[in-house]
Amino acid sequence: MRKDFRTLMRDNAVTIMFVVLCLVAFFLSGQSLGYVAYELFGRLSRNAFIVLALIIPIIAGMGINFAITIGAMAAQIAALWVTEWQIPGLGGFAVAALMTVPIAALFGFLIGKLLNRMKGQEMIGGLILGYFANGLYQLLFLFIFGNLIPLHTDGLVIKGSTGVANTIDLNRIQAALDGIWRLDFNTAFYVCMALAAVWFIVRLAMKKTSAKSGGISLGVLAAVVLIYQIPAIKAGFATLRIPVVTFLVVGLLCLFNVAIMRTRLGQQFRAVGQNMTVANAAGINVDRVRVIAIMISTVFAGLGQLIFVQNFGLFQTYGAHEQVGLYAGAAILVGGASIVRATNGQALLGCILFHTLFIVAPLAGTNLLGDAAIGEYFRVFISYGVIALALVLHAWRGRSEKRDLRALSEKE
């Protein structure tokens, strides 16, 4: 049991550190739970989808796909044209999504082809490919759209300057997805809890889980419901209204990630991720599988960015995509994923922790050191630092495993 605890600590060092960091920063910031919860749910609805888009390439052994920025660019191209055509509401969002899919799929295909030529360097390759694509994106938005391909809607092009305006106003499709059906937190909470309880009971009844773990799960649920009854906490969440459809879409993506692993393709992802040589010997077309993994990731990243911009109602034309890869990558690592293993749960947990820190860090910085800028820089540092740490830890583990293996073989 003691050893279990130590392994648990070691394997989840980053996550545990982050939980502590979030708690400390939360208390330092002096913010109410309600404010943090409100901000957090907003950020989750915007960002969770794109983080989930990282899972498949990780399983396929390509590391964190920093090239998802390119998927975000595809979404922004679609968003620009929907604005140009002035299609309002859910229809506009649907058209944008339909446009994003083929564009992002094409981009993903090209990214995959390129990454296949730099096996083992996919992450740095993806990062630099993102920068490179940003140059092409600027070329497209500064010199082609609005010049060679004229745009007619007011505000898309600013007179006297070249190219598309710095900010694109999406008020026609703002909250198109979020606004379909919003529930107040209270109802949503009880519905979720009830569904979870039913799920555990069904699994218990079907003997899929042991009585012990089923009991623990139900107990945790009951505890959560009980804690929720504390008036202070209940009041904190009272003003929240949950965009149900957005979270349902996120849930669908989680289901997709689980379901695809049960298919032939999913097994191929796993095989390629574990060992390319073996997979190749087993008759899997490694390059093709990797391209498919990246294509799926890029398409989901595009849709994720679309969810993001519809929530905001506007986006910075030349900046909205730049940090997508960094933040999503950092978030999934914070949740306990590594660059070879990732699950839906880790992605969602990481998203919650990472964004909690994002909300409270500037305020904590202000209170602690009298300067909000420190908090700002701190969270950027954390984003990069978490990725660096995860890479170092991974390389380290790989080496020690190899060493153990070697020692083992020498002994024999």
Place this chain on the structure above:
Amino acid sequence: MGNQKARAIASVLIVVLALVLIVTGVVGMSRRATATGEEILTNMRTRAVLIATGEGAVESYVAIAADQAREAAQAAGASMSEIREAVAAAEEEARNNSSANLLDYATADTTGLDAALSTLRAALMDYRAEEAAAEAAYVEQMQATAAPEETEVDTSQLTSEADLEAMLAEEEEVEVDMSGFVATERMNELRAIADEKYAGVCTELMALYDTLDQAALDTLEGTIFDIVSQSGDDFAREYDRYNAAGGAAALSNRFGAWVIRYGDDLVYVGVGLILAALVVFFYPTLVKKLGVPRMIIGLFFVLLCVVALIYDLSLSGLMSNTLVRMGMNSILVLAMAPGIQCGIGLNLGLPIGIVGGLIGGLLAIEWQIGGWLGFVFACLVGMAISAVSGALYGMLLNRLKGSEMSVTTYVGFSIVSLMCIAWLVLPFNSLELRWPLGTGLRNTIVMSDATSFGHILDNFLSFSIGGFTVPTGLLLFMALCCYLVWLFMRSRTGVAMMAVGNNRRFAEATGVNVDRMRIIGTMISTMLGAVGILVYSQSYGFMQLYTAPRQMGFVAASAILIGGATTSRCKISHVLIGTFLFQGVLTLGMPVANALVPQSTISETMRILISNGIILYALTKSGGEQRA
């Protein structure tokens, strides 16, 4: 074989085309000073003046008609609106009449006017020359008095590199207020002569246009003077000016005139085409030796040179800028070399060294150590800090063999953002460094030439030949550093280090301490990064803190890759060639892009594409090797 034949034919065709262009161009240019060129200009000048005066004549005629109409209407006791209508009608009528009755340019006899204009032009040229000389003397005098006054630069609003770039360009020419300038006596005399000649022109003009009166001609004087002569005239400028004023219509052989005007550009294009033909002919050899991206960038550089010449941008000035920027970036690029040679690949964690150098520079300013002493002090402090951080960093990298690049990138990024916090809280006191209000250090810190070590290398022994300034000190320092690194590579340690970079297993087998060599290489690379940023900053005139160092590793990496290095092999020549090509493309790219598409940021886009494109290319090449 057929392929080679096709290439030979294509290159011969291109050469023939190029030769035709060059010969035409040279013939055209040689005819500028002959009677033909003179005749073209005379014809155009006369026509331009006639058109300008014609417009003036119409206007004065219309004004007279309008006045008459107004008086007539007022006399008739009409209301305001009626008067306005009548005036408008009269103006319309007068305009139509006069346009129809105006001179027929083709048949008018302009020999008298030609001669009069020529004498006017001669007189004006004397005047302009005198004016230019007097103004230059005045500017010199004013600058001599204003020089001790250090211009205070407000860097708080400058955030982007483009702003700083613009400021850097302006800095060269200190604006002198010309309002105090008074014409000299000699100028007045020459002006009087020019006015006299203008009277002759007026007579001729009035003979041609019967409606023209002296008052209208007086108002036209400035316009005509500007058309006829401007300071710094040469054939091309005169041609362009007359052309803009509509003078081209007077030419009987427009194409011939065009060839004469653009003769030099034809020659430039011809030379460019010959180079292109050579590339086509030797294509396979070149691709094998240089690789596709390097060849594209080389050709792009040549193309930029040709376009710069066509747009009459000062190529010597641009080349001199390129030289400065090459020297300024060279040490940072050189810092990549030991990293590649010791086997850690591209040291994208270069910001770790840069940060050390910045601290050295800040300390020098904080303690007000200026001049050479300040530069040496900053370098030593920077190198000391970087030696420590480089050693630690090297130890980290030793545990990560094989995945250095992605780790170094993110470790570098983390250090830069950690230092962002440090810049906010470090206890520096100098107001040159801190914001006067608020916390932390400034984003960009001005390194003044007087109190700090701004431009200390650039200005050392620098001289200029006809607009081409040679930053001797900077280039000497660059050469010195390159030589030292070259020397080191030939030492016992250096050879062992290269062996590690070339083949780790082999080096291990021959008894080289691989880990130690890698630490040494990383340390040298990091220390060169510290010196590099100081050289960069002194040349730039600013130290950039906060997020500015983040991308510098990428820029340096792409430069050395453009020079011909791979992620596992490089030479000093790669550093020099790469820095020159990369900075040359950037320096030429900005003004050329602005000439093609005014007010655009296309050169910045170009930088992103080239810099990241070349790294991607190198990665695709290295990826295969590593798997094998």
